[in-house]
Amino acid sequence: MNFSEYKNKRENAPSISFEVFPPKDDSEFEKLKGILAKLAEFSPSIITVTHGAMGKGRKRTLEVASYVKNVIGTESACHLTCIGSSEREIDLMLEGIEQKKIHNIVALRGDIPKEEGKELLSKGAFQHANQLVEHIRKYEKEKPQRFSLAVAGYPEKHIESPSFEEDIANLKKKVDAGADIIITQLFFDNRYYFDYVERVRAAGIDLPVIPGLMPVLSSRQVIRISSLCGTEIPSSLKKKLNGAGDDNRKAVEVGIAQCRDQARELIDKGVPGIHFYVLNRTSHIEKILESI
Numbered sequence: 001m002n003f004s005e006y007k008n009k010r011e012n013a014p015s016i017s018f019e020v021f022p023p024k025d026d027s028e029f030e031k032l033k034g035i036l037a038k039l040a041e042f043s044p045s046i047i048t049v050t051h052g053a054m055g056k057g058r059k060r061t062l063e064v065a066s067y068v069k070n071v072i073g074t075e076s077a078c079h080l081t082c083i084g085s086s087e088r089e090i091d092l093m094l095e096g097i098e099q100k101k102i103h104n105i106v107a108l109r110g111d112i113p114k115e116e117g118k119e120l121l122s123k124g125a126f127q128h129a130n131q132l133v134e135h136i137r138k139y140e141k142e143k144p145q146r147f148s149l150a151v152a153g154y155p156e157k158h159i160e161s162p163s164f165e166e167d168i169a170n171l172k173k174k175v176d177a178g179a180d181i182i183i184t185q186l187f188f189d190n191r192y193y194f195d196y197v198e199r200v201r202a203a204g205i206d207l208p209v210i211p212g213l214m215p216v217l218s219s220r221q222v223i224r225i226s227s228l229c230g231t232e233i234p235s236s237l238k239k240k241l242n243g244a245g246d247d248n249r250k251a252v253e254v255g256i257a258q259c260r261d262q263a264r265e266l267i268d269k270g271v272p273g274i275h276f277y278v279l280n281r282t283s284h285i286e287k288i289l290e291s292i
């Protein structure tokens, strides 16, 4: 199923999508192939493949997304970040995506790498994801194929945004430029998602908003990720992870239970899909999907 089909989805069950990151080298890719085959057994609608900011690892993103689509036979999406990239670099990636017959793109600005400052924004052709979406829609005008485009949404507001109002207004720019769906940043408290959907609807946006969930694997990991993207760790989750201490097996169990409970409530409330940040692992996802 392409991103653009989420809107007209008829069946009640939510679509499942998985997000993986590209391998660093060939031997990692061989391992990833096994992981992808296992993920495909869960019949996801789409497997999406992340992309380094400033185009790092662009070739690998395409290679993995093509493997998913053309070898495994599951629909795939390439994430495409525009920060620090020229229009030509973006077009080369779009040509590659087209050649590999991939129909879905997650169109993003990309994070500003720590070693760079905000000046990086002015070094590339596009400063924000809405411009990338606009560019993709212009690019495909002469082509037979229309891409299905997902953009990022932030239930706890984007970390750089001064206010929710501004962040939602900027989301609207991506929607007006031609996005088909919104996939959210991960969150650990569903209330943020439900409030966010209300804000999005109040702004006149009627696209599907797919919640992004990430099963926690360790205390250290959750602290690092939440500080990077400004996600709150609820005190109940913190307590359970502290209780697990250095026992990674216990921490994984806490993460599975947390993600399962979030997914159950989201499904009960009728979300159109769930996007799982699987971090190139399968055992935790298997347990979560079995239990929901």
Ligand SMILES: Cc1cc2nc3c(=O)[nH]c(=O)nc-3n(C[C@H](O)[C@H](O)[C@H](O)COP(=O)(O)OP(=O)(O)OC[C@H]3O[C@@H](n4cnc5c(N)ncnc54)[C@H](O)[C@@H]3O)c2cc1C
Pocket: 049, 050, 051, 052, 053, 079, 080, 081, 106, 107, 108, 109, 110, 111, 112, 127, 128, 129, 130, 151, 152, 153, 158, 159, 160, 161, 166, 167, 168, 170, 171, 173, 174, 183, 184, 185, 186, 212
């Ligand atoms: C589902 C998902 C997948 C992701 N995949 C990747 C990935 O593969 N690789 C990667 O590097 N990162 C990825 N990210 C992280 C993402 O790149 C960062 O969160 C980045 O900081 C913002 O990207 P964006 O596309 O939301 O940017 P934007 O929509 O451009 O927003 C960035 C900030 O600028 C503001 N803004 C937006 N438009 C305008 C405008 N026109 N004028 C002024 N201000 C504006 C926004 O309010 C926000 O604060 C992903 C995030 C999500 C939710």
